[in-house]
Amino acid sequence: MNARWWDIEHAVDHPAVRVMLLMVAGLLVGAGVIIGVLSVLGKLKSEMRTELIRRTVAWGVMVPVVVGPILIAPAWGGLMMGVVSLLCYREFARATGLFREKALSALVAVSIGVITFSVVDHWYGFFMALGPLSIVVILAAATLRDEPKGYIQRIGLASLAVLLFGVCLGHAGYLCNDGTYRPMVLLLLACVGLNDIFAFCCGKLIGGAKLAPTTSPGKTISGAVGAITLTTVTFVVLGSMVFTAGPLSQMHHLIVMGIMVSTAGILGDLTISSVKRDIGIKDMGVVIPGHGGVLDRCNSLLLTAPAFFHYVGYFQGVGLDTPTRVISGGLGP
Amino acid sequence: MEKWSYQPAQDHGLAPVERARSVRREAGLISTITHAAWWTGVRSYLTLWHRLRIVGRENLPVEPPFVLVANHASHLDALVLAAPMSTRLRDVVFPIAAADVFFENGPVSLFASMMLNALPMHRANRGRHALADLRSRLVEEPCAYILFPEGARSRTGEMLKVKAGIGMMVAGLDVPVVPCWLDGCFEAMRPGCVVPRPRVITVHVGKAERFVDQPNTREGWDAVAERLEGRIKALRPVRG
Numbered sequence: 001m002n003a004r005w006w007d008i009e010h011a012v013d014h015p016a017v018r019v020m021l022l023m024v025a026g027l028l029v030g031a032g033v034i035i036g037v038l039s040v041l042g043k044l045k046s047e048m049r050t051e052l053i054r055r056t057v058a059w060g061v062m063v064p065v066v067v068g069p070i071l072i073a074p075a076w077g078g079l080m081m082g083v084v085s086l087l088c089y090r091e092f093a094r095a096t097g098l099f100r101e102k103a104l105s106a107l108v109a110v111s112i113g114v115i116t117f118s119v120v121d122h123w124y125g126f127f128m129a130l131g132p133l134s135i136v137v138i139l140a141a142a143t144l145r146d147e148p149k150g151y152i153q154r155i156g157l158a159s160l161a162v163l164l165f166g167v168c169l170g171h172a173g174y175l176c177n178d179g180t181y182r183p184m185v186l187l188l189l190a191c192v193g194l195n196d197i198f199a200f201c202c203g204k205l206i207g208g209a210k211l212a213p214t215t216s217p218g219k220t221i222s223g224a225v226g227a228i229t230l231t232t233v234t235f236v237v238l239g240s241m242v243f244t245a246g247p248l249s250q251m252h253h254l255i256v257m258g259i260m261v262s263t264a265g266i267l268g269d270l271t272i273s274s275v276k277r278d279i280g281i282k283d284m285g286v287v288i289p290g291h292g293g294v295l296d297r298c299n300s301l302l303l304t305a306p307a308f309f310h311y312v313g314y315f316q317g318v319g320l321d322t323p324t325r326v327i328s329g330g331l332g333p
Numbered sequence: 334m335e336k337w338s339y340q341p342a343q344d345h346g347l348a349p350v351e352r353a354r355s356v357r358r359e360a361g362l363i364s365t366i367t368h369a370a371w372w373t374g375v376r377s378y379l380t381l382w383h384r385l386r387i388v389g390r391e392n393l394p395v396e397p398p399f400v401l402v403a404n405h406a407s408h409l410d411a412l413v414l415a416a417p418m419s420t421r422l423r424d425v426v427f428p429i430a431a432a433d434v435f436f437e438n439g440p441v442s443l444f445a446s447m448m449l450n451a452l453p454m455h456r457a458n459r460g461r462h463a464l465a466d467l468r469s470r471l472v473e474e475p476c477a478y479i480l481f482p483e484g485a486r487s488r489t490g491e492m493l494k495v496k497a498g499i500g501m502m503v504a505g506l507d508v509p510v511v512p513c514w515l516d517g518c519f520e521a522m523r524p525g526c527v528v529p530r531p532r533v534i535t536v537h538v539g540k541a542e543r544f545v546d547q548p549n550t551r552e553g554w555d556a557v558a559e560r561l562e563g564r565i566k567a568l569r570p571v572r573g
Contacts, residue, residue: 090362096339097342105361
């Protein structure tokens with residue numbers, strides 16, 4: 001078994017990985033303790049308490065499910081992101097009604113599957129080609145039904161789904177092809193996750209004017225500003241342990257990346273909120289207790305993953321130090 | 334510019350088991366695949382083990398909505414009636430199954446929804462409400478039901494009295510109701526029997542009938558039930 005599929009010996013070699021794992025474990029335990037103390041002191045209403053416990057337990061399940069495969073080996077990280085993309089697509093399709101178009105829906109699912117293959121294979125050219133190619137296939141296949149009524153909506157939704165869940169989320173998986181992917185991916189996921197929590201806490205503590213009251217009445221400007229500030233600080237602190245050499249270790253790059261991750265996270269959240277408002281639903285699903293659907297949890301990653309990937313790719317390169325086309329290698333010329 | 338219209342799944346926002354139990358359940362890609370696999374298997378089994386034969390296949394409707402009704406003497410009955418349906422209709426043909434048997438616990442509910450594509454029918458006090466839900470789905474979207482209007486399996490092989498429930502579902506609707514007689518299911522797998530015996534099964538399909546003129550009242554329901562009981566019994570082959 002080669003290191004692409006089984007590399008658990010090196011799972012926590014990088015100091016930044018150890019720091020982040022301890023930090024997340026600490027946060028989870030800390031949250032449990034705080035909830036416990038507050039409820040003993042009688043400061044929590046019972047519904048609020050149940051809700052907080054559900055959310056914390058959900059985090060306690062989600063973290064190992066997502067972090068586990070990333071730690072095991074690059075291929076599993078890519079596959080896990082592929083499964084997450086499919087779950088997000090499923091919720092999107094059922095919310096928009098696209099799932100009733102069985103053939104188109106199957107094409108989107110297959111596209112996401114093939115994109116995941118290109119990720120696990122570490123075949124950058126194919127990965128980049130699959131966005132446009134999937135859309136070509138979807139447009140062409142959709143004409144075969146000879147039913148122009150609703151055509152634009154069908155292909156519009158299907159193309160958007162491929163781009164959002166196949167291509168955008170695929171970038172998070174593709175990061176796993178880098179030689180030192182573990183700290184990088186965990187940094188991204190940690191900052192995206194913390195960004196939501198920072199926004200929630202700052203918004204609750206400070207309050208004030210709404211950010212986009214029609215789209216998402218819960219979000220405040222203070223929450224967004226607080227999240228950008230705190231996430232950028234977190235990113236700079238953790239990032240300086242992840243990017244220890246090369247151009248990205250410079251302070252200004254870390255600050256820019258921190259601001260970018262946080263802003264893209266908030267905007268990704270608003271993207272999915274807009275979709276939900278347009279359809280007229282509250283949550284995308286019910287898979288994760290206290291959080292809603294998988295897509296409600298991953299919305300912040302949708303825009304962040306490609307932005308972060310290409311920033312790193314432009315200044316430093318992603319996956320330049322590892323073998324490419326590890327599965328398909330034998331097929332090509 | 335004309336607005337796009339979104340129709341979220343009717344079962345949107347339900348947890349997996351609740352969704353399996355919902356009368357409004359809609360099949361997605363995964364269910365389409367599991368239905369196809371399950372029914373291909375069932376069809377092969379019925380052909381090989383029971384030499385399944387359909388008499389009057391031309392009477393089977395091709396397009397939903399429609400309702401198939403038959404005598405009920407075995408757990409095989411729903412399989413036998415659903416198996417000959419065209420693959421295209423897999424996701425819209427719903428065997429109506431007793432909620433107390435098929436939708437009581439989680440794993441069985443998931444099996445009933447993912448494999449059989451069954452919808453629950455509550456027999457006891459919620460019966461009337463459950464029938465109203467099924468009736469409204471039949472009106473609102475093209476779907477087809479397979480149901481056994483006696484409301485239970487016969488313990489002797491002789492047909493029981495048809496209950497008024499079928500009338501509550503179809504009286505006053507312009508939906509074709511197709512009577513069928515299942516021959517050999519009782520001999521193959523009578524109630525209490527666990528392993529089906531290799532007996533020949535034949536389905537006799539009658540001509541469809543609509544009850545659009547029957548009032549949706551007690552009298553109408555009884556008339557529909559009585560009429561269908563006669564139609565189903567009349568399909569029973571006379572043995573020499």
